[in-house]
Structures are given as structure tokens and as C-alpha cells.
Amino acid sequence: MYTQAMDIPSGDREASENSDAAYEAEFDAKLARGDFIEPKDWMPERYRKTLIRQISQHAHSEIVGMLPEGGWITRAPTLERKCILLAKVQDEAGHGMYLYSAAETLGVSRDDLIEALHSGKAKYSSIFNYPTKTWADIGVVGWLVDGAAIMNQIPLTRCSYGPYARAMVRVCKEESFHQRQGYDLLLTLMKGSTDQRAMVQDAVNRWWWPSLMMFGPHDSESTNSGDSMKWGIKRISNDDLRQKFVDATVPQAKLLGVTLPDPDLKWNPARGEAGHWDFGPIDWSEFWSVVNGHGECNAERLADRIKAWDDGAWVREAALAHTQKRRHRDCVAA
Numbered sequence: 592m593y594t595q596a597m598d599i600p601s602g603d604r605e606a607s608e609n610s611d612a613a614y615e616a617e618f619d620a621k622l623a624r625g626d627f628i629e630p631k632d633w634m635p636e637r638y639r640k641t642l643i644r645q646i647s648q649h650a651h652s653e654i655v656g657m658l659p660e661g662g663w664i665t666r667a668p669t670l671e672r673k674c675i676l677l678a679k680v681q682d683e684a685g686h687g688m689y690l691y692s693a694a695e696t697l698g699v700s701r702d703d704l705i706e707a708l709h710s711g712k713a714k715y716s717s718i719f720n721y722p723t724k725t726w727a728d729i730g731v732v733g734w735l736v737d738g739a740a741i742m743n744q745i746p747l748t749r750c751s752y753g754p755y756a757r758a759m760v761r762v763c764k765e766e767s768f769h770q771r772q773g774y775d776l777l778l779t780l781m782k783g784s785t786d787q788r789a790m791v792q793d794a795v796n797r798w799w800w801p802s803l804m805m806f807g808p809h810d811s812e813s814t815n816s817g818d819s820m821k822w823g824i825k826r827i828s829n830d831d832l833r834q835k836f837v838d839a840t841v842p843q844a845k846l847l848g849v850t851l852p853d854p855d856l857k858w859n860p861a862r863g864e865a866g867h868w869d870f871g872p873i874d875w876s877e878f879w880s881v882v883n884g885h886g887e888c889n890a891e892r893l894a895d896r897i898k899a900w901d902d903g904a905w906v907r908e909a910a911l912a913h914t915q916k917r918r919h920r921d922c923v924a925a
């Protein structure tokens with residue numbers, strides 16, 4: 592296991608023991624220069640812990656996020672839609688893998704992270720505790736949920752921790768495909784029957800507010816944001832990202848021909864330099880209720896994850912046994 596004590600910056604060992612302050616100054620200077628912090632660099636313990644929490648929650652969200660859509664693969668209406676959805680859900684698995692790997696560079700084991708998810712100790716994005724009731728939900732999840740994820744994740748490509756930032760570059764490219772496939776699916780449905788259009792509107796009504804909650808609590812109530820901003824993990828505040836998302840999404844809703852379920856949604860030319868969309872208050876009691884385990888699907892999602900992990904035990908064991916056999920063979924050959 593990686594420990595920071597083994598990876599001190601070059602130079603006089605005695606002098607280095609003198610002061611964490613010297614390391615901290617070097618760390619701060621790197622951040623100020625906009626350099627990445629890499630796994631073997633010295634870093635404050637709280638920076639490391641914050642990253643482990645954030646990256647592992649992100650990884651869990653990708654993996655749990657496969658579930659609401661995975662259940663629709665067999666029910667996709669055409670072969671083309673089935674292929675697209677299959678590719679999208681596979682991408683999410685890949686995102687989870689990159690992120691668990693990035694978290695491991697901080698000295699935690701994947702088994703411990705997964706155990707924290709399964710025991711309910713670790714959180715994942717609450718959005719995945721909502722049900723996907725109709726085929727239109729799959730389009731809306733791509734459009735709004737992946738759309739919100741892109742807003743959140745693009746600034747993370749400039750996050751100060753190298754492995755996390757680099758993972759995000761590929762993740763964001765794939766998320767953009769996810770968003771477009773969702774929007775494309777909805778455009779097709781909106782050209783269909785009255786019932787199909789009503790199905791899209793119903794899905795938008797159910798997913799709009801939870802999507803806005805994906806950006807997290809208001810800046811004034813976001814306990815971890817201060818440090819994350821200072822350390823260059825977070826570049827844009829929750830409220831600013833949420834506003835960017837609303838501003839980008841309202842014209843897309845118009846083009847689609849759906850109504851966003853907010854009577855207070857109104858263009859305000861006086862806000863900011865170019866104007867912004869004002870929107871109504873978010874029901875934070877719903878957000879906290881879902882975060883604290885009382886969403887419609889919390890229990891089901893966790894049970895499905897645990898079952899998938901248990902069912903996959905033989906694959907992990909077989910892979911391990913194969914690696915050991917190969918090593919043995921290589922040893923004998925040498």
C-alpha cells in the first residue's frame with residue numbers, strides 16, 4: 592500500500608522531517624502554478640481524504656447508475672436503440688473502473704471502497720434512486736442526468752489531482768454521447784403519437800427537479816466546497832453550475848417541445864452580463880430524504896449491486912487463478 596511517508600520530495604531527509612510546512616509550501620506552489628498533484632507527491636491528509644471520498648462516490652455513482660437504464664436494455668424498442676443503450680451502460684461501467692483506479696492511487700483498496708458502498712456507509716448520487724418507469728425516462732435520463740453530469744464533470748478535467756483529471760477527459764467525451772443519444776431518442780418520440788409525447792412530458796416532469804438537485808446544496812450550505820475550491824478540486828460552485836445547466840437546457844426543452852415543470856422559470860435579462868433564466872425554489876427536503884435512504888429505489892439499487900457483486904465472485908476468482916497459473920508457468924519457463 593502506498594504511504595506518503597515513503598514518497599517524500601527529494602532533498603535532505605533530516606531537513607524534510609523538520610517541517611511539513613516545507614512540503615505544504617511546495618504543494619501550495621504547485622497548485623498556484625496550476626500543476627497537477629500526482630500520486631507520489633506529498634499532499635495534506637485532508638486533501639487525500641477529500642479526494643478519496645469524492646472519487647469513490649463518483650465511482651459508485653457510475654456503477655449504480657448502470658441499474659436504472661440496464662433494466663431497459665431488453666425492452667428497447669428497436670435493435671439500434673438496444674445497441675446504443677448497451678454501449679451507454681457499458682460506458683458507465685468503464686467510468687466506474689477508471690474512477691476506482693484513480694481512487695486506488697490515493698492508497699485505498701477497491702475492496703474497501705466496494706465494502707463501504709455495500710454496507711451503506713458510502714454514498715452515491717441520489718439521482719439513481721429514482722425509478723425509470725417508461726422508455727421516455729431513458730431519453731430524459733440521457734438528456735438531463737447525463738447533461739447535468741457533463742456540467743459537473745467538465746471542470747473536473749482541470750481538477751488539481753492528475754489521475755482524476757485525466758480520467759475525466761475520456762469520461763466527458765463519452766458523457767456527451769450519452770446526452771446526445773438521450774436527446775435524439777426524445778426527438779424521435781416527440782415526432783410520434785400523442786401518447787408518446789405525453790410520455791416524454793411525464794418523464795420530464797419527474798426528472799427535472801431531481802436533475803437540478805444533482806449539483807448539490809446551495810453554496811451557502813455546501814460544507815465541503817470551501818476546501819475543495821481552495822485545493823483546485825472544485826473549480827465552479829454548485830449554484831453556478833446549476834445555473835449554467837438551466838441556461839443550457841431551457842432552449843433544448845423549447846426545441847424538443849416540452850414544458851419544464853417550473854412556473855417560476857423566466858428569462859431575466861438583468862442578471863449577469865448576458866442574462867440568465869430565473870428558476871423556482873428547490874425542495875431540499877426531498878433531496879435530503881433521498882440522500883438519507885428514503886428514495887423510491889434506494890433499497891432495490893443496493894440489493895441489486897450486492898447481488899451483482901456476489902454473482903460475479905466466480906469471475907474474479909477465475910481471473911485470479913488464471914493470473915497465478917500464468918505466473919507459475921512463466922517462473923518454470925524461466
Ligand SMILES: [Fe+2]
Pocket residue numbers: 653682683686762766
Ligand atoms: Fe458516466
Ligand SMILES: [Fe+2]
Pocket residue numbers: 683737740765766769
Ligand atoms: Fe453517462
